[in-house]
Amino acid sequence: MPIYVYWGEDDFAMEKAIATLRDRVLDPAWASFNYTTLSPDQTDAAIAGLNQVMTPPFGAGSRLVWLVNTTICQHCPDNVLSELARTLPVIPEDAFLLLTSRNKPDERLKSTKLLKQFAAEFREFSLIPPWKTELLVQSVQTTAQAVGVKLTPKAIEILAEAVGNDTRLLYNELEKIQLYAGDSNKPQDIDVVTQLVRNTNQNxxxxxxxxxxxxxxxxxxxxxxxxxxxxxxxxxxxxxxxxxxxxxxxxxxxxxxxxxxxxxxxxxxxxxxxxxxxxxxxxxxxxxxxxxxxxxxxxxxxxxxxxxxxxxxxxxxxxxxxxxxxxxx
The missing domain is CATH 1.20.272.10 (Zinc Finger, Delta Prime; domain 3)
Structure with missing residues (x-):
């Protein structure tokens, strides 16, 4: 089903996932016709979004409707729940519904259960607790591999200490190191990281x-x-x-x-x-x-x-x- 539910406090990681989804489903030439964002302060945003996602896309590509900071998974009025039950099973394959929130979905709500039943992706973007250093090091290692930056084990530890659980800062620093390394395949060591990375050496x-x-x-x-x-x-x-x-x-x-x-x-x-x-x-x-x-x-x-x-x-x-x-x- 073309339904995606994202939540959590790691705003940057969520933004990257949303950008990836947007680039995958939308045709750039038709994005202005097929891309709709609805904020929670808009009247009946949830109902409007569910109606929009049933509208066939114009031109090439698919339609994407994004309910920003929605409260459907924390508090769902009866009329919205009824519309969810009616709409979710029949959303067209060329239309995508995205719901995002910083708060964890309430698993007890019928709306949450419905979305979990039909969602293609039900994903949390949580920040790693700063004191869980092993997970921070693992995150740096995984992200460095994804970006294409080679680091020595000690450099990975220093970078993890410098950026903590700030995903945005991690990507920025890795891009800086990548630019410095150029075409070199040699893993960057601790000297390079300490020179390039913004770090007060205090955490x-x-x-x-x-x-x-x-x-x-x-x-x-x-x-x-x-x-x-x-x-x-x-x-x-x-x-x-x-x-x-x-x-x-x-x-x-x-x-x-x-x-x-x-x-x-x-x-x-x-x-x-x-x-x-x-x-x-x-x-x-x-x-x-x-x-x-x-x-x-x-x-x-x-x-x-x-x-x-x-x-x-x-x-x-x-x-x-x-x-x-x-x-x-």
């Missing part, structure tokens, strides 16, 4: 490490660099919470007597069991109680930011508190 994981070490001055300096680089404060806090939670789980499981890296990795939700050894070394200097006491401070920081507290002041305050907590031996 939220380094901030977490400085806080764990109780190095207040270093932690505040990294924070200042992150804020100056326009890193969203809630993203910083999400990374800190994820990292400290992983450290806590590893410490808790190890102190309970578990020694099997695979079992520890499974319980701590660490995808690579080989990383467990390094995580154990990272938490050696801290007691279990210290790690337990850190999480409420980070969760309080997240709540304060969401309630509109002064960003830099509350970040600095909580980071200092956690550094002081981690200094106690």
């Amino acid at each position: 939220s994981l380094q901030l977490a490490a400085a806080m764990k070490a109780g190095d207040t001055a270093k932690a505040l300096a990294i924070l200042a660099n992150l804020i100056n680089a326009c890193e969203p404060s809630l993203r910083i806090v999400a990374t800190l919470i994820g990292q400290f939670r992983t450290w806590l789980w590893v410490k808790l499981i190890v102190e309970s007597g578990e020694r099997n890296p695979q079992a520890i990795a499974q319980a701590a939700e660490v995808s690579n069991p080989k990383r467990i050894y390094f995580l154990q070394q990272e938490v050696k200097s801290l007691s279990l109680q210290q790690l337990i006491d850190c999480l409420p401070l980070l969760l309080e920081l997240e709540v304060n930011l969401k309630q509109g507290a002064a960003e830099m002041l509350i970040l600095q305050t909580k980071i200092i508190e956690i550094c002081q907590l981690c200094q106690r031996r």
